[in-house]
Amino acid sequence: MSRQSLPSCFKTGGLTQPNKTATAAAAAVFTGGKWNTQLRELSKKGQYNQALILYRQMLRSGATPNAFTFPFILKSSAALSLHLAGKQLHCHVIKGGCLLEPFVQTALISMYGKFCLLDNAHKVFDEIPDSARLTVCYNALISGLIQKRLSNALLLFREMRTKDVPLHSVTILGLVPGCTIPLHLNLGSALHCLVVKYGFISDLNVANCFLSMYARCGSIESAKRVFDEIPERTLITWNAMISGYAQNGLCTEVLDLFRDMQCSGVHPDEVTFVGVLSSCANLGAQRIGREVEEMMDHCEFGFNPYLKNSLISMYARCGNLVRARVIFDDMPEKTLVSWTTIIGGYGMHGQGEVAVELFDQMIWAGIRPDKAVFVCVLTACSHAGLTEKGLGYFYSMQEIYSLKPLSEHYSCVVDLLGRAGRLAEAMNLIEWMPVQPDGPVWGALLGACKIHKNVELAELAFNKVVELEPRNIGYYVLLSNIYTEAGNMEGALRIRRMMRERGLKKDPGYSYVEYKGKNHLFVAGDKRHPQSKEIYAMLEKLENLAKEGGENENHSQQRENSAVHSERLAIAFALLSTNSSNAEILVIKNLRICGDCHMFVKSVSKIVKCRFVVRDATRFHHFNGGSCSCNDYW
DNA sequence: GTAGGGTTAG
Numbered sequence: 001m002s003r004q005s006l007p008s009c010f011k012t013g014g015l016t017q018p019n020k021t022a023t024a025a026a027a028a029v030f031t032g033g034k035w036n037t038q039l040r041e042l043s044k045k046g047q048y049n050q051a052l053i054l055y056r057q058m059l060r061s062g063a064t065p066n067a068f069t070f071p072f073i074l075k076s077s078a079a080l081s082l083h084l085a086g087k088q089l090h091c092h093v094i095k096g097g098c099l100l101e102p103f104v105q106t107a108l109i110s111m112y113g114k115f116c117l118l119d120n121a122h123k124v125f126d127e128i129p130d131s132a133r134l135t136v137c138y139n140a141l142i143s144g145l146i147q148k149r150l151s152n153a154l155l156l157f158r159e160m161r162t163k164d165v166p167l168h169s170v171t172i173l174g175l176v177p178g179c180t181i182p183l184h185l186n187l188g189s190a191l192h193c194l195v196v197k198y199g200f201i202s203d204l205n206v207a208n209c210f211l212s213m214y215a216r217c218g219s220i221e222s223a224k225r226v227f228d229e230i231p232e233r234t235l236i237t238w239n240a241m242i243s244g245y246a247q248n249g250l251c252t253e254v255l256d257l258f259r260d261m262q263c264s265g266v267h268p269d270e271v272t273f274v275g276v277l278s279s280c281a282n283l284g285a286q287r288i289g290r291e292v293e294e295m296m297d298h299c300e301f302g303f304n305p306y307l308k309n310s311l312i313s314m315y316a317r318c319g320n321l322v323r324a325r326v327i328f329d330d331m332p333e334k335t336l337v338s339w340t341t342i343i344g345g346y347g348m349h350g351q352g353e354v355a356v357e358l359f360d361q362m363i364w365a366g367i368r369p370d371k372a373v374f375v376c377v378l379t380a381c382s383h384a385g386l387t388e389k390g391l392g393y394f395y396s397m398q399e400i401y402s403l404k405p406l407s408e409h410y411s412c413v414v415d416l417l418g419r420a421g422r423l424a425e426a427m428n429l430i431e432w433m434p435v436q437p438d439g440p441v442w443g444a445l446l447g448a449c450k451i452h453k454n455v456e457l458a459e460l461a462f463n464k465v466v467e468l469e470p471r472n473i474g475y476y477v478l479l480s481n482i483y484t485e486a487g488n489m490e491g492a493l494r495i496r497r498m499m500r501e502r503g504l505k506k507d508p509g510y511s512y513v514e515y516k517g518k519n520h521l522f523v524a525g526d527k528r529h530p531q532s533k534e535i536y537a538m539l540e541k542l543e544n545l546a547k548e549g550g551e552n553e554n555h556s557q558q559r560e561n562s563a564v565h566s567e568r569l570a571i572a573f574a575l576l577s578t579n580s581s582n583a584e585i586l587v588i589k590n591l592r593i594c595g596d597c598h599m600f601v602k603s604v605s606k607i608v609k610c611r612f613v614v615r616d617a618t619r620f621h622h623f624n625g626g627s628c629s630c631n632d633y634w
Numbered sequence: 635g636t637a638g639g640g641t642t643a644g
Binding site for chain 1: 635638640642644
């Protein structure tokens with residue numbers, strides 16, 4: 001290849017041409033094969049940048065790269081996603097006469113695969129004569145194609161089998177990422193059978209890989225079966241199972257497994273902690289989360305920015321926004337995810353003003369917002385009633401940041417307008433939005449109709465949402481309650497009948513409180529707790545006190561059984577178990593808190609000198625001295 | 635002396 005045909009950056013910076021008049025000093029340090037040895041070391045340690053720098057020095061010194069040089073250096077540019085450097089290296093390979101070297105060919109295929117330049121990868125492969133296509137070449141190409149061109153990858157796999165190219169465990173490992181969505185679970189299971197038949201399953205890496213594939217497909221029992229059959233579990237095995245449980249929302253299982261892992265003498269790493277912290281966040285298990293933080297402080301991962309973000313999220317979701325903020329403020333380098341997490345945290349707690357302020361600070365810090373952070377800031381605005389501010393952000397998305405709003409963003413804005421009573425504008429937005437409105441968009445409108453008692457629009461929104469999400473029970477309950485509040489008992493009964501006919505059952509509402517490191521779970525009307533008797537007595541006492549205080553006088557429409565809703569039982573239990581009068585009690589609830597219970601907790605917070613924090617399905621409510629942080633705007 | 639793969643946050 002001539003010098004003229006090389007990409008322009010070849011001459012300016014980046015990699016330089018082999019230079020015969022190099023400095024003698026550099027050449028004296030590394031001579032001959034020493035270069036390759038050094039490159040191998042750097043590549044092995046993952047110091048890819050250093051490897052590329054060394055390669056440049058090598059060229060300057062006048063040394064010639066050979067078939068041993070290129071695999072390391074191609075891998076380095078692949079790992080760093082340096083497309084231009086990679087293409088230059090391809091030129092060097094051709095120039096150096098190494099294009100027929102199998103190791104180099106494989107490295108090139110792999111590199112182009114990582115760049116997602118799949119045609120280039122295919123081209124290198126196609127130019128290898130049929131008889132010289134080794135297992136590794138196939139493996140490299142399959143791994144490259146698997147995510148974007150699944151059928152193509154499967155064809156190659158079939159070709160390997162018809163042409164009797166020996167399979168290797170890595171061939172299988174390359175195929176599995178194509179099966180990590182539920183749609184392709186059958187393919188994954190078929191591969192699993194094949195793997196068992198060929199004996200590859202005894203390869204620990206293969207087993208780990210199938211374990212995580214099943215977990216990602218939501219087939220958690222199959223994942224656990226693979227896990228149970230692995231005789232020697234490494235850290236990665238434990239991590240795959242812990243992450244699998246975490247991704248499937250099996251949080252108590254995560255914490256149990258974490259304990260088992262420690263008992264078996266395997267030390268956790270940052271991947272483990274991420275899974276465990278996200279489960280603590282879901283469970284609201286702050287005490288355990290704090291223990292995990294202490295463990296992290298005692299090991300080398302304490303400063304890992306991933307983990308800091310997980311910690312921020314955990315504390316925010318456990319109700320401790322103060323601690324979340326301290327960790328955020330202490331982070332030397334805040335990433336977009338850090339900002340998103342803390343903004344989302346303030347939004348969840350109804351502190352929209354702070355969320356908005358942080359968003360602006362983020363922009364000043366030169367961080368470019370993405371779609372996710374916009375979802376957070378829009379939600380924060382809608383929870384705090386910052387309608388104009390929210391609309392401003394929504395418009396800026398497209399106009400300033402060229403981000404096309406997704407359905408998620410539209411549902412935030414419908415919520416924003418709807419809560420503010422601007423139902424006509426919300427409806428107008430839905431009619432004119434360029435993306436197809438999905439369930440949550442109509443759902444947001446339905447929710448707004450409940451707040452503003454608009455039965456007619458509610459019926460329209462309900463018909464739309466039920467078409468899109470016929471099994472989502474929440475929408476039926478919402479319309480039924482809208483009818484009840486409007487005094488339309490017939491309508492309410494009709495919806496209840498519809499639910500019955502469609503075989504839809506209400507999710508049981510449950511709440512729990514953490515006490516002495518253990519979660520105490522309550523469902524509505526629950527009498528299974530060992531202290532059930534005392535709990536109900538306490539509840540009655542609180543009811544009476546609230547009545548005496550005149551707090552409950554507006555309770556003409558007490559919903560069925562709301563007097564024994566799970567959050568009330570949890571609060572009664574917490575009050576029985578707490579000695580200090582100025583305590584903060586956190587209750588986690590799976591559904592949204594109902595209006596009756598909201599009023600009840602407000603009353604109780606006035607009677608007893610405790611602060612109550614209730615995390616419901618959408619947000620936090622901080623009750624103190626008779627009022628709630630949501631200002632009854634939820 | 636060389637290649638191909640698996641677990642991670644908002």
